[in-house]
Amino acid sequence: MTSRSFPATLLLLSLAVPATALAQPAPAPAPYAVEPAAAHPEWDAEYTRAIREATTGAQFMTDLVDHLPASATVPTPKRFLGYIAGAPDRLTYAGDVHAYMRALAVASPRVKVFAIGTTEEGREMIAVAIADEATITSLGRYREITARLSDPRTLAEGEAKRLIAEGKPIYYLTGAMHSPETGSPEMLMELAYRLAVEDTPLVAGIRANVITLITPVLEVDGRDRMVDLVRWHQANPDAGVPPFPYWGHYVAHDDNRDAIGLGLALSRNVLRTFLEWHPQVVHDLHESVPFLYISTGTGPYNAWLDPLVIDEFTRMADREVAELTAKGLPGVWTHGFYDGWAPNYLFWVAFGHNAIGRFYETFGNHVPSTEDRVVRRMSERAWYRPNPPLPAVRWSLRDNVNYQESGALLALANVAAERTRFLELYWTLGKRSVAKARTEGPAAYVFDAAQKRQGQLRDLMRLLRTQGVEVHVAEKPFTVALTWPPKAPGGPAKAGPVAAVGANDGAGKGTEESTRFAAGSFIVRMDQPYSRLADTLLDTQYVRADERVYDDTGWTLGYARNLEFTRVVNPEVLAVPMRPWNGTSPARPALAGAALAVANTADTDLVRLRTALPGTRMLVAEEAFKGARPWPVGTVLVPLEGGTRPEVARVLASLALDTEALPALPAVRTHELALPRVALVHTWLSTQNEGWYRLALEDLKLPFAYLSTQQLAREPDLRATYDVILFPPVERGDVQDIVSGLPPGPPLPWKRTPLTPNLGVDETDDMRPGLGLAGITNLARFVEAGGVLITAQDTAELAIRYGLARWVEVVPTPKLKATGSLLKAVITDAASPVAFGYDGTVPVYFDGAPVFKVGAFADRERDGDRPSGRGGKGDPDVPQGRPYVARPEAPKPGPGEEGFQPPEDLRLFYQPYVPRIEDRPRVILAFPKEADTILLSGMLDGADEIAGKPVVIDAPLGRGHVLLFAINPMWRVSTQGSYALVTNAIFNFDRLSLGWPPAAK
């Protein structure tokens, strides 16, 4: 019935080990003695025998999973699929996993299957609910209970107590997010069967006290491709396993970094499921380190989490480690893997909503075959790993299943044993989240209505609503003192973190200074159940440089979307008259006039206007002009000619753009706002980063062709077909690998065939060849003929190293530490169309490399410290016995000359090496020269090494341009604030030389 019974159960077992269980050599001692199947007529003898044959040693088995109970009516995985969960060399397609779950639901009143959405490629995702029959019959009531407990504002304490006594905690298990991690769907089928059928006190207790919810395959598209790859490998055993570029339709392991941006179907489907069920625990099953890592993390833990959450996941982990160790499993541990900082993992669906998020990492072979594995570092004992994994092991898929399933059963049993405690904790966490506004604060975040980039602002508010966060709108203008930073006791306000942070300058507003906000400002209140999530997404992060971080350190959404936002501690803000925002935009007046001026504020809504009306003529003003107010260079003009007016009005109604109706097109120089022919390039090495670019372009409805580097190598005249080639970062090995590809060998196809029907998204007969020197030549020819090549991070490095961008170098930065941080960049050349719509500064996502420097000459001879001599430090040195000759002042570089000043002496001989100004790289964006102003959010140390360094460079080549980004402008559907750096370049691809060379001052 409860967990208290299992140690006793364990000690009962002490009989002889069947020979089959020890078929593989196993290191002694085997602490668990296997129960003979003959003593258990209630077991499925054949299935039980197969479990024992597939397990490579008795020490990798527990009494919980060394058998399977028989059922006359409910099909086992073996009866349905022909093999047991974790059978050697067998892996199950997602559709068959789902079909099995549905067969369970048909056969057992204890199982019910729910469709929870589809994947990008149209495959189904499911959730399976398992509990005793009475609970399954009343699922609606139990869901109502957890839903009501989720919002303490609408529930009295006494009623909550009654609901806690009546309710059942929901424990949500999810598998196969990462496609090469293959064991969890197999395990979850068997677990579902066992939970439905087994009559031990432990399982019956789970069934009676917990609602187990299972999504057996999260990344359904990728799962099917992984099974294809295994089939191909089995048919071609000597060729190894082909590299796996498309874990999902877009990204690889980053599908577990999408909980902030919700760009992927699996994130949205799980979030929706979570918000419909309100589970108390989400437990995500991964495979990597040996043999079973149970999540806690090394820290730093996310600073916005309730300590009670951290206490609870630690308690659960410690308990399972101890119990599994007591059952004799070697290598179950916690703490020393992953940090706990970023809120972008899928299991943050729990943390963000007052539930417990956790994960397992079991040891997986990727392929289902049994393998001899070597474990080096992690077989060492450590304080958090007193029972380390074995240094060498023969490991099977079934071993993996045994570990996962034993752990999951113990976790479920522990929750079952403390049914009301988990509901009580959930209720308490909700109450503390609501109280947050008045205890630790802040009271709210305010996004002033009087700011630019209303499209990005509304997108962010919509995202928060999708996340379950309530958003309000101020009914009228209001003024509030921020009361942050706090005053030191008895003294004046301390200097410290700024109260009000704006994307553009981070300038602090005074602690008691009243700040005014416009009517219609968005207010995200912290006295709501999901305030923790809102706070972590909207606040500013600080991470010490000596932390060992696992992923991004800064994600502040206001910065990432280039918005102004204010953290208000003063609870008076909660009394401002406001109403819930329902996601709608204000009504727009009818379109008058002969033309429309549309502000370019580097907002994604401007891109949406262009792409929604591909046939409508739009112009870019190359000069400033005056309407009812002044309009700057870069303003978009839409002639309201012919029948365009209703269409333009319809599209504008769905956007939040600042416009003015003009009586006539202004008489200024313009060029067409082009919707050019764009190609987006991927390698066959990794598609993860470019997947985020595809998501960004598709979200903006910007059409593009999807090409591999191999196609670039084959097409000598790319300019005939494309205007812009976007080459996102690859970040897989050295940049030379992009050119050289995989080592030569027999072809590795990535193709749909009868054997591999699920391989896509792109196809090739052989993944090995790279871009090649032919591809480099074709890219150079493309740019020389007027094309624009956009590169970022390592593809920018590639362009530099292979001669596509001259007079730019990548400089070493031994002291720099900036792991996935949001930094401030400044516009250094506002005349470039790439900078259209931006203010003086832009928040950018920077991941520590590369760091660029432009110039044709090594640093000039610099004036050193003066020699010891007369006078003071600032005085000239005066040699004796001759008249004094002053040293000439060092020349100051003019616009565009920095890095290109030839040595002062013997200029004649340097002349041939000095590029003409129009051929020089043009720095459009740079990090500020003041190192201590660069960090906005996350980690930054050694900032001196990036101070003043270029962030975006336009390197001309022939008639075209190569754009080099040191940052990643399109990252995880979160950095909309820098999207316009790319889309401006796309829309103005044939006018990038505007304002260049710079006018001499």
Ligand SMILES: [Zn+2]
């Ligand atoms: Zn994983």
